[in-house]
Amino acid sequence: MNQTVRDSSPSQPAWFRNKRTARPLIVARWVPVALVGLPVAVLLAIVIYPTIWMFYHSLRDTNIQGLFMGSHEYIGFQNYATVIGSDRFQQSLIHLVQYLTFGACLQVLIGTVLALTLYEFVKSNALRTAILIILVLPMMLPPSIVGVLWRFLLTPSNGAVNQALLNIGLIKNHIEWFNAGVSLWSIIIADIWNWVALPLLIVYSGRVSLPPAVYEAARVDGAGQWKVMRRITLPMLKEVIAIAFILRFTDAFKFVDLVYIMTSGGPAQSSELPTYIAFQRGIREFAIGEAAAYAIVIFAISAVIITLFLKYMKRVMKAQGLA
Amino acid sequence: MSQVSLREVNKIYGEGAGRVHAVQDLNLEIGDGEFVALLGPSGCGKTSTLRMIVGLETITSGDIFFDGRNISRLEPQDRNVAMAFETYALYPNFTVEENLAFPLEVRGVVEATRRSKVREIAEILRISDILGSHPSELSGGQQQRVSLGRALIREPSVFILDEVMSHLDAHLKFRMLFDLKRLHRELKRTMVYVTHDQVEALALADRVAVMSNARMQQVGDRNTLYNRPANVFVADFIGEPPTNFFRARVVADDSRLTLAVEDSDLVLVPDEGTAAALKRSEPKSVIAGIRPQNLNLSDKPVALNARVAINEYLGERSMLTVYNGSIRFRALAPPETRISRGEAVRLGYDPANVMVFDPETELLIS
Numbered sequence A: 001m002n003q004t005v006r007d008s009s010p011s012q013p014a015w016f017r018n019k020r021t022a023r024p025l026i027v028a029r030w031v032p033v034a035l036v037g038l039p040v041a042v043l044l045a046i047v048i049y050p051t052i053w054m055f056y057h058s059l060r061d062t063n064i065q066g067l068f069m070g071s072h073e074y075i076g077f078q079n080y081a082t083v084i085g086s087d088r089f090q091q092s093l094i095h096l097v098q099y100l101t102f103g104a105c106l107q108v109l110i111g112t113v114l115a116l117t118l119y120e121f122v123k124s125n126a127l128r129t130a131i132l133i134i135l136v137l138p139m140m141l142p143p144s145i146v147g148v149l150w151r152f153l154l155t156p157s158n159g160a161v162n163q164a165l166l167n168i169g170l171i172k173n174h175i176e177w178f179n180a181g182v183s184l185w186s187i188i189i190a191d192i193w194n195w196v197a198l199p200l201l202i203v204y205s206g207r208v209s210l211p212p213a214v215y216e217a218a219r220v221d222g223a224g225q226w227k228v229m230r231r232i233t234l235p236m237l238k239e240v241i242a243i244a245f246i247l248r249f250t251d252a253f254k255f256v257d258l259v260y261i262m263t264s265g266g267p268a269q270s271s272e273l274p275t276y277i278a279f280q281r282g283i284r285e286f287a288i289g290e291a292a293a294y295a296i297v298i299f300a301i302s303a304v305i306i307t308l309f310l311k312y313m314k315r316v317m318k319a320q321g322l323a
Numbered sequence B: 001m002s003q004v005s006l007r008e009v010n011k012i013y014g015e016g017a018g019r020v021h022a023v024q025d026l027n028l029e030i031g032d033g034e035f036v037a038l039l040g041p042s043g044c045g046k047t048s049t050l051r052m053i054v055g056l057e058t059i060t061s062g063d064i065f066f067d068g069r070n071i072s073r074l075e076p077q078d079r080n081v082a083m084a085f086e087t088y089a090l091y092p093n094f095t096v097e098e099n100l101a102f103p104l105e106v107r108g109v110v111e112a113t114r115r116s117k118v119r120e121i122a123e124i125l126r127i128s129d130i131l132g133s134h135p136s137e138l139s140g141g142q143q144q145r146v147s148l149g150r151a152l153i154r155e156p157s158v159f160i161l162d163e164v165m166s167h168l169d170a171h172l173k174f175r176m177l178f179d180l181k182r183l184h185r186e187l188k189r190t191m192v193y194v195t196h197d198q199v200e201a202l203a204l205a206d207r208v209a210v211m212s213n214a215r216m217q218q219v220g221d222r223n224t225l226y227n228r229p230a231n232v233f234v235a236d237f238i239g240e241p242p243t244n245f246f247r248a249r250v251v252a253d254d255s256r257l258t259l260a261v262e263d264s265d266l267v268l269v270p271d272e273g274t275a276a277a278l279k280r281s282e283p284k285s286v287i288a289g290i291r292p293q294n295l296n297l298s299d300k301p302v303a304l305n306a307r308v309a310i311n312e313y314l315g316e317r318s319m320l321t322v323y324n325g326s327i328r329f330r331a332l333a334p335p336e337t338r339i340s341r342g343e344a345v346r347l348g349y350d351p352a353n354v355m356v357f358d359p360e361t362e363l364l365i366s
Ligand SMILES: Nc1ncnc2c1ncn2[C@@H]1O[C@H](COP(=O)(O)OP(=O)(O)OP(=O)(O)O)[C@@H](O)[C@H]1O
Pocket: B013, B014, B020, B021, B022, B040, B041, B042, B043, B044, B045, B046, B047, B048, B049, B086, B196
């Protein structure tokens, strides 16, 4: 029945019909299985399995020797108790909050302001593109280069930043960029420079895709630029800005590179983030069980934060009748 | 309240190969509180004209005046016009209520007044039940009414309404036309209403401006457009079914002047005024036109003889498609008319209803 319909259809050329009937059916059967199966297998191998493995060891007294000898024992939640009870971890949580607020959030804020300023005030397309390229350049550098570059720029005695600040007259003495209490700020500054273009790009592309007709309506309705920004542009960009936040926040939880290169968490652990401690305990000091507990705790914190963001996005979209 | 005048307005989009002359030497005077409909086929430049009045599009050349004041270079914010967009352009992040209230919010109207005004306008447009919805949840017709409401809620000097009823069903459209007309009478404000539906235009407007091919063809009330169309385009565009046009030779002897239709033995007799005009300008041939409405099965002194090709029943009347020689044309008859194919008919007309146009310029000769 179907066959006759298909054959009589003039919209399908002859070569297509022949192909359909000549091809053995078995091909069609394993293709979808392979297409879905392979990625699932890869996911299992590189995400699910390590996560389960890590959770398993977070409950055991594994160290590097025990790992290779296969000699480790179940110790319940003792690793978690060690992690959560340690001053080092609690201190690093404060650092994390500091980094999230002044690193990630400030990046999104600056990125948003830059993106909207660029869109509203630079009308020439060539100039816009040029500015965008310049702003995006730092993002293309590998973290090792960024770290070395900023360590160099922030060198207290004769670094470019201190020299510049002295010359302008903003400061009278050198800032000791890598002393306790300042070093985390140095990392944050370098990270802002490195990543501010990401939220900028996201918000800029979001702004570009907003319907121009709405802005014409607002002009005819008599709304001034500030009113339009506050009542129309920013509300319409809510989801996009939330996405920028999510991206920068997820990055915050795997943020090790600049810490490692610029300060190694120092001096005296004053610029350590939780992930850096996990890295330090596991890879450097071989306390596999404890590092695994760190990783699980970090995972839990990030999961809570990201879930909150997604909830917020869903609410925003629901409020606009989009979901 | 404002009087609007457009003087020699031109709009050219782009340049080089992509250049579009969308509005050409357009002149239009709109009186204070007048309701003018801008009528024309798709792409003739109606929206472009409106966008220049509102200030969303720069004027390539020419000027626009509100009450004698040149506003050509003012921002839309400073012109005090309200516009309902063809594409609705609702604020997607606002509810219907917030959309309607926004123009008032911008003007600093207090919350309570905003609310009552929104209720009032929603009542008229029959959207009270969707005030809490967002635009993405609405049908095309509902969005269109919200967009119309957002324009009507203000008290501007000029209302600009761009095809605000194209998505409504006939029944709703009829009631809304009535309400809009009433609203105009109450507000006594200048309104420019764009449409390509001539029924809408003729029903609503004090005067209708007919555009085609970027140019203004004729501005006038219903009777003028219908009975004295300025050119072939207007005669063809206004009226349904469209006017019958014939190429005809002018045959003048001492006593009278007649028009002999080519490729047939039809003869049209114009009235005295037109005949006199033809005698003055002495063209050899003309384009003659007569509306199907003005050709009836009756024993008027002058008539066209033809045979019936098709007899279509249109509900309130029958439309006869008839032929004579190789010429086909249409006439209207009462609905119960029983005539079959090939039958000979005599279609009487009033000489006053014969329109004559110059074959080159296509302008009315009168
Ligand atoms: N922004 C633009 N850039 C280039 N050409 C344009 C632009 N806007 C309109 N045009 C052209 O100008 C002409 C007139 O367009 P306009 O939108 O004024 O027509 P309209 O009479 O409103 O038609 P419709 O009834 O379909 O809405 C069209 O040929 C169109 O292609």
